[in-house]
Amino acid sequence: MLDWVASLPLWQATIFLFVVVFFRAQLTFWLGKFMRKGLIKSKFGKSGQNAEEKRAGIAALEKYGWPVIPLSFLTVGFQSVVQLGAGFLDWNWLKYTLAALPGYLAWGFIYAFGGLALFRSITNGSIGLLIIALIVAFLVWAVGAVIVKKLRTNG
Template sequence: MLDTLAALPFWQAFLALFASAMVRSNGTYWVGRGAVAGWQRYRGRHGELTARAEALLRRLGPFAVTLSYLTVGIQTAVHLTAGVVRMPLRWYVPAAVAGSALWAVLYATVGLAVVQAWLAAEAGAWWGVAVVALALVAVAVAGIVARRRRDRSPVPQATAS
């Protein structure tokens, strides 16, 4: 499937990816709107993830929806939470369109290039192996940096009375 997508011209790949992102995110949003009763059970099992999604939505509003397309792991929780808290469609839809377009551009360029490199690596091309190795190193470094920043949270200082 991905090799077929990678063979398409950019604009066709972009449209296919954009449509899939819009269907997925809006479907998740509407599941959230319709499944408020089940939310408590889901939240009980995924408390930390849903708490992060709720905090992100409270802090950033519709920008959280757009930015969620750049994340892995919290994206679905943000869209589901947006539905559960009944974010108005006049805010959600433009944010979802912008995020879907951003995701489609990134995936149609860099993402498909990595897939093509992976396929070339499987076929034995040395440059494919190099590109895949560089991509994996970049992901690992980004993960380490993100974890260190998160762990460096400010420590509250005791005040003398």
């Protein structure tokens, strides 16, 4: 589909993919912000809006969670959840964007350098897809366990 990107010099392909991931991640971030606004206005959102536990949890994620944003761009699939979550937690746009810039650059470089081709070759066989699914499931579980542990120690 985007074979013409592979034909570009590395620096041009990296810049093009940087712009692509910038807009995709920003859209996901803003979608999360709009979802939060809708939830807060709903009956469910208003009932728990002022809960101290929620504020402490959000503060803990803001304090410890920003490194997850650029690192998420080194994963497949998990990055969208992180971008959506940052918007849903109502992160400041500038703080989010500054945290994400290294991730945008890394993603653009990795994909321009052939990361997508490597991923496709691994997933062509069903065993490769199973291995990747298990790795992603483990990573999601590990990140969740770390977040829960930090929330319990701070709350």
